[in-house]
Amino acid sequence: xKKTILGFALILALMVGCSSNETSGKGKGEIxxxxxxxxxxxxxxxxxxxxxxxxxxxxxxxxDSTIKLDISNTIKKEKIDVYDFNLAKVTTVxxxxxxxxxxxxxxxTHSLAFYQDSEFKEEIDLTDVENADVPKTIDEFIKTMKSxxxx
Numbered sequence: 001x002k003k004t005i006l007g008f009a010l011i012l013a014l015m016v017g018c019s020s021n022e023t024s025g026k027g028k029g030e031i032x033x034x035x036x037x038x039x040x041x042x043x044x045x046x047x048x049x050x051x052x053x054x055x056x057x058x059x060x061x062x063x064d065s066t067i068k069l070d071i072s073n074t075i076k077k078e079k080i081d082v083y084d085f086n087l088a089k090v091t092t093v094x095x096x097x098x099x100x101x102x103x104x105x106x107x108x109t110h111s112l113a114f115y116q117d118s119e120f121k122e123e124i125d126l127t128d129v130e131n132a133d134v135p136k137t138i139d140e141f142i143k144t145m146k147s148x149x150x151x
Contacts (some may be wrong), residue, residue, distance in 0.1 A: 026150075027081030031072055036092050036103055039085045043104035048116045048150055049083060050075075050142070055109040056087035056095035067110065067126055070135045074142055082112070112138060114145040121149065 031052070034042060042049055052071060054064045068084065075082050085105060087095040093102065100108065106120035107113035113123035124141045126134055 027075075027079060029072070029076035029079055030081050031068055031075070031084050032081055033084045033086055033089075036085075036090050039083070039103050039105060042083060043115065044118055046117045048114070050080060050112060050114055050145070051083045051085060051105065051107060052112045053100060053105060053107055053109045054084055054086040054088065056090070058088075060109070061088075063110065066131070067134060067138075070138050071112065073135065074139045078142055078146065080142065080146070112141060114141075114149065116149050121145070 039051070042051070052068065054068075055061075064086075071082055085100075085103070087100070087109065090098070100106075106115075107123040108125065108127075110127045111123045111125045114121045122141075122145065124137055126137065129137050
């Protein structure tokens, strides 16, 4: 009886551990900030990943904040996580002169991209999108990526 209960508890623990989410293909609807080391590790994983790249420039801080608020509103509804690679917080190299490709990232600042199997799939560049259209553009992109790659 004791072995049966322990066996059941072990199976239950494994099931719970396997179902926990460490990728952004599913989640709680959070924006998770990653540093340069974490983003390299993230890009090497095969899990589906949504990644936003924040600008290193102080003058872009407000734009990034607005875009991330719009992303947050969508991902809470869609129950996915998005990683934010904030170039302003890079400490290992000069973020103003270094390409994001050095971190295995393919999308540019002010863009939201989807990666799967360690490969860049698609992105939306929000730089030139009218402010009023950003929420709709983000919503459509995330829903499209979910239906195309995750369902």
